[in-house]
Amino acid sequence: MAEDLTEAQEQELKADLDRLVVELTQLTEQGSDRTDVVDLDQPIGRLSRMDAMQQQKMAQAQMRRHKLRLQQVKQALSAYDEGEFGECRKCEEPVGYRRLKARPESPFCVECQGEIESRR
Secondary structure (H helix, E strand, O other): OOOOOOHHHHHHHHHHHHHHHHHHHHHHHHHHHHHOOOOOOOOOOHHHHHHHHHHHHHHHHHHHHHHHHHHHHHHHHHHHHOOOOOEOOOOOOEOOHHHHHHOOOOOOOHHHHHHHHHOO
């Protein structure tokens, strides 16, 4: 079982979350031009068009991942504001500093996350 966060750890993780909001917002704004529709009337070869469409699909997938993570980070900030940050949403035990340092938006402890993933 993980220990409760200290005040200093909470403040450090809050700063991590704030940085992530800025970083992910910038990434979503920068990535929007790479997800534009591929112009099929370009005077390029078929393989180049296929490559451009593949690049577009990868950029769209990356954009979805950034937006999802940004949403999770904002939810973690809301939990921080409500005094529930670092508490597993399932078992209500501490998530743990090491897990939150690696992924500060983690809503579940390692055990509960493992249970959720094993059901998929």
